Amino acid sequence: MPSRPVKALLAVEPGVDAEHVQESLPSDEDFKVVAVVSGADEALRWLRDSAADLLFVACAGYSDRALLLLDAVARQNPEVNVMVLGQGSPNGFLRRAFEAGADDIVMLPATPEQVRFEVHKLLARKQGDETPMISEHSKLVCVLGPKGGTGKTLTATNLSVCLAQRGEKVALIDLDLQFGDVALCLGLPPERTVYDLAQSPGALDADKLDAFLATHSSGVRTLIAPRRPDQASAVGAELLREVYSILRASYDWVIVDTPPGFTAEVITSIDSATHVV
Ligand SMILES: Nc1ncnc2c1ncn2[C@@H]1O[C@H](COP(=O)(O)OP(=O)(O)O)[C@@H](O)[C@H]1O
Ligand SMILES: [Mg+2]
CATH class of the missing domain: 3.40.50.2300 (Response regulator)
Structure with missing residues (x-):
């Protein structure tokens, strides 16, 4: 923009x-x-x-x-x-x-x-079309929509599972930090969430991040939204930028489900995106 x-x-x-x-x-x-x-x-x-x-x-x-x-x-x-x-x-x-x-x-x-x-x-x-890819095998797709209930989560989860079923390595991030329901949609228990990641001490690297990703039966690895709305503010733009760059180094696709509207985290994700849908 x-x-x-x-x-x-x-x-x-x-x-x-x-x-x-x-x-x-x-x-x-x-x-x-x-x-x-x-x-x-x-x-x-x-x-x-x-x-x-x-x-x-x-x-x-x-x-x-x-x-x-x-x-x-x-x-x-x-x-x-x-x-x-x-x-x-x-x-x-x-x-x-x-x-x-x-x-x-x-x-x-x-x-x-x-x-x-x-x-x-x-x-x-x-802008995403013009952004050079980090590697030709890594794409970051940001799923956007102005309102709730317009099918963002359905699109993000179905896209992720379809790609994984085709043999692609997929990470799915639930950026609806207050009311995220990706885990619910995929039937995953919210054992470790992005809030737990934000709270964990020490520098972030691929191994540490991997421990916070839940695994769906399709192979999709998911960073789950916080369990409670009040935990959303612990997740900042800086953490997200680090998460995206680590994931893009080892995943073919990073899919980001978003809340309605343009939060600071959504804008950070758009800036990191290669594709916006
Ligand atoms: N294309 C569609 N056809 C039928 N139902 C849909 C479609 N897209 C979404 N839904 C349903 O609408 C509801 C809201 O979708 P959701 O993906 O959670 O929206 P959002 O993430 O934008 O709030 C869900 O119950 C979902 O199953
Ligand atoms: Mg949603």
Whole structure:
């Protein structure tokens, strides 16, 4: 994620109320809509002369003009991230929009918080794509979602078990430090948790970390979330960075299940990630 504010250009297709769309966009010191333009030609002209991190394309329903814009931006400004803001029920449009070069699609109405989350996720994913791998056999996948109950834990646990069943060496970290339920999902007793690891004296190395990982029948090794919510604060970003670098030296995959939203630990994990889903 850029440390400076995210600069966004909003291109509004005919038939879309620009003010209404802007109400859905976050606006603060971290995120600025630097210009609002109408239609493809104006957007392309603006992008020829000025720089933006992100282009929003707001359209109502199926829009051939929006597809042409996406295609043109992919060729003219491949460095610009593109998020489509859709309205209505655009049959077939979403697939065409991705094919034309959209990086993400958010359907309106949405709250500024939801859009902000999607923007951060998109930028984190792009940054992850560009991060060189520690080794070609080691990937760190951060599973994100804005709310509880959206399938993060199901995705993280199923992905881990599937990879392990295919013979990959997998470590799964439960970063939902207050209400983590990876152990419950995998049927593992929470004998030793990340809290116990944080409390244990002495320097961290691979052997020590190994002693704190529970083993699932599939072979997945799991660092379990604390037993009680009040133990969450004992786990800091520094410990996580050490854990990730040790695990990536000996595991093919490190999968991180996260709590809803962006905690400091989640941001640390995104920074260490090669992939964000
Ligand atoms: N694709 C899906 N189909 C059906 N049920 C699902 C699906 N994804 C998640 N669930 C169920 O929804 C509930 C919440 O999922 P969970 O993975 O714990 O969400 P999160 O970790 O985002 O809070 C669980 O009971 C889970 O089994
Ligand atoms: Mg969960």
